[in-house]
Amino acid sequence: MASGRLSVVVTRRLPEVVETRLTELFDVRLREDDRPMSRDELLQAVREADILVPTLMDRIDSTLIAQAGDQLRLIANYGAGVDHIDVNTARQRGILVSNTPGVLTDDTADMTMALILAVTRRIPEGLAVMQSGKWQGWSPTAFLGGRVSGRRLGILGMGRIGQAVARRAKAFGMQVHYHNRRRLRPETEEALEATYWESLDQMVARMDVLSINCPHTPATFHLMNARRLKLLKPTAVIVNTSRGEVIDENALTRMLQAGELAGAGLDVYEHGTEANPYLREMTNVVMLPHMGSATVEGRIEMGEKVIINIKTFADGHRPPDQVVPAML
Structure with missing residues (x-):
């Protein structure tokens, strides 16, 4: 943990206001471009980060979680769906999983x-x-x-x-x-x-x-x-x-x-x-290309949920949007 702050790795570009707030609160590694992380990059992230902030494009399966470092304690998903995360394996490793329900x-x-x-x-x-x-003009049967x-x-x-x-x-x-x-x-x-x-x-x-x-x-x-x-x-x-x-x-x-x-x-x-x-x-x-949640307001609110989950965890409490296997 640099400067005594939690180390957070974000796997994709997020709205600027969200990235700025994350940077103010935590020791954050942000993406320079918006391409998905490769498998090797994800592996490096889970080995180094205290907290991972993935998206639905990142496959956080049992094999990846098994190779995570002992310092990884929270997967704060940027999104409501968690079917790309093996929540059961994470729980067995003592890693909490949170999501961003409601805002979308x-x-x-x-x-x-x-x-x-x-x-x-x-x-x-x-x-x-x-x-x-x-177009040739209006028609009664067109x-x-x-x-x-x-x-x-x-x-x-x-x-x-x-x-x-x-x-x-x-x-x-x-x-x-x-x-x-x-x-x-x-x-x-x-x-x-x-x-x-x-x-x-x-x-x-x-x-x-x-x-x-x-x-x-x-x-x-x-x-x-x-x-x-x-x-x-x-x-x-x-x-x-x-x-x-x-x-x-x-x-x-x-x-x-x-x-x-x-x-x-x-x-x-x-x-x-x-x-x-x-x-x-x-x-x-x-x-459509998975545009259901694609509003500026929605994506910022998702980021705010992620920040609240991380901040609550950092303060020693259960993240308000923690996901447990029984919920799935």
């Missing part, structure tokens, strides 16, 4: 609604025509999409983000349905005007739009597999702003190619940056 809720819910509208109203197709300079009001929206995962999506969908006149590990309190259901489905299969079969808002865990990997995807109506749309691994992407691609689904809006992909190339060729698929 509204931003991600906004993007979910944006994708629903983009797919159902064919916004990218209209944009492409305008950018090409080939770019006909569908009205979202009155449609059934099924929300898979009714946590903070799922509930925020429900509130927005309700304002758009959509009928809100949901499936969750635990049913919401009656007063919450009433406020959201949401209908609970104990059976995911039964809900999926009846929805016009399905929104994926659950985290990626061993229990949710390929929760929307080929069999369950086939339960969707051919006129249905699926939107995912959560984690790509929840959907069997190859099965989804085959169904879209076969016209067995009306469309998809995707902000995340099963294999990270390696999205199925056939998806890019379809006009009824809207693809």
Whole structure:
């Protein structure tokens, strides 16, 4: 620890205001560019740092954690999802893990609604025509999409983000349905005007739009597999702003190619940056580069959460956003 301060290694560039505050409080090693750390760089970081601040692009698996130095005591993740961190192994090594929940809720819910509208109203197709300079003028039958009001929206995962999506969908006149590990309190259901489905299969079969808002865990990997995807109506749309691994992407691609689904809006992909190339060729698929939380306000608030977690730990207390295996 230089100057008696905690040694902190940050794996990616963060908003300037966050980096400045980290530098004021701790002995920080920041990135000079925004490329992800290599495996060797991550290994060096866990061997030297008291605290590691990774992002979802950094794979902090059991092999890496096993080679960490004894001084590493906190992995303060910059992000809400921790499926890229082996929390169990970290706990066994006496390393705490924290995240940044809550601050991305509204931003991600906004993007979910944006994708629903983009797919159902064919916004990218209209944009492409305008950018090409080939628009010939208004036509009564051109770019006909569908009205979202009155449609059934099924929300898979009714946590903070799922509930925020429900509130927005309700304002758009959509009928809100949901499936969750635990049913919401009656007063919450009433406020959201949401209908609970104990059976995911039964809900999926009846929805016009399905929104994926659950985290990626061993229990949710390929929760929307080929069999369950086939339960969707051919006129249905699926939107995912959560984690790509929840959907069997190859099965989804085959169904879209076969016209067995009306469309998809995707902000995340099963294999990270390696999205199925056939998806890019379809006009009824809207693809974004994991932009759900990409607001200036959200990213700064994420940084503030990281700082609070580190500062609380440095003061000898449990980080307020500590993640334990039982939560996953």
